[in-house]
Amino acid sequence: MAEGLVQILEGALLAAGEPLSVQRMALLFEENERPSTEEIRSAIKSVAERCDDRGYELVQVASGFRFQVRQSLSTWVGRLWQERPARYSRALMETLSLIAYRQPITRGEIEEIRGVAVSTNIVKTLMEREWVRVVGHRDVPGRPAMYATTRQFLDYFNLKSLDQLPPLAEIKELDNLSGELALEVEAPKDDSAEVKGSVAVEAAGAGQADEPGRNDEDAEKT
Numbered sequence: 144m145a146e147g148l149v150q151i152l153e154g155a156l157l158a159a160g161e162p163l164s165v166q167r168m169a170l171l172f173e174e175n176e177r178p179s180t181e182e183i184r185s186a187i188k189s190v191a192e193r194c195d196d197r198g199y200e201l202v203q204v205a206s207g208f209r210f211q212v213r214q215s216l217s218t219w220v221g222r223l224w225q226e227r228p229a230r231y232s233r234a235l236m237e238t239l240s241l242i243a244y245r246q247p248i249t250r251g252e253i254e255e256i257r258g259v260a261v262s263t264n265i266v267k268t269l270m271e272r273e274w275v276r277v278v279g280h281r282d283v284p285g286r287p288a289m290y291a292t293t294r295q296f297l298d299y300f301n302l303k304s305l306d307q308l309p310p311l312a313e314i315k316e317l318d319n320l321s322g323e324l325a326l327e328v329e330a331p332k333d334d335s336a337e338v339k340g341s342v343a344v345e346a347a348g349a350g351q352a353d354e355p356g357r358n359d360e361d362a363e364k365t
Contacts, residue, residue, distance in 0.1 A: 148178055148186040149193075156190065156201070156210055162298060164207035205297035205304065235265045239274060243296070243308060247278050247289035266290075274299065 152168055165183050172178065178186070187208060191201040199210050212220050238261055241253050254261050269275040274296040280286040297304065 149189045153190050162207035162209040205294045242290050246291035249287040
């Protein structure tokens, strides 16, 4: 069944439209014909090898395996869509980076590090994109919410785990991080970074990003 298993998994990955874990792949089969985990992993390896010299590849992210266009082809493939990619402010990316590297973290702790107030819209955007979630409340007066990144965050940025983030000590600027992850990030023109299917997260030096006493709404107007 080895060759047939490869074809079944390849078809399932093409049709799924989302990452598939080994456990979900196993559930494609009746119990009496279900392949072992080792057989599934061997078949996945064969599927990945079939992608050699093709315009797409099989990648593993936090939620499982998925097909995706090779990053090196993004310039041409991206022209299939007319709409402009979403634009994210530097303030949003700094906030996301602090959550990613220092989670769980409260909004007040983020503001203390950055030296400016965190816009409610920033938190709302990150929650709506399902990149961050509330994982508890700090046991201090007011019981502020603690934020952490999600599996969707890892999937979106092609990460299997947070361990794949570049070491914080090696990151000095926003562009350095995108380079570490081999991702394409446009240089910001108005204190914004344009991102499509990629990550632009800055953590080091976040506290010097804005002048003390200003909030994110003020920063984005300048």
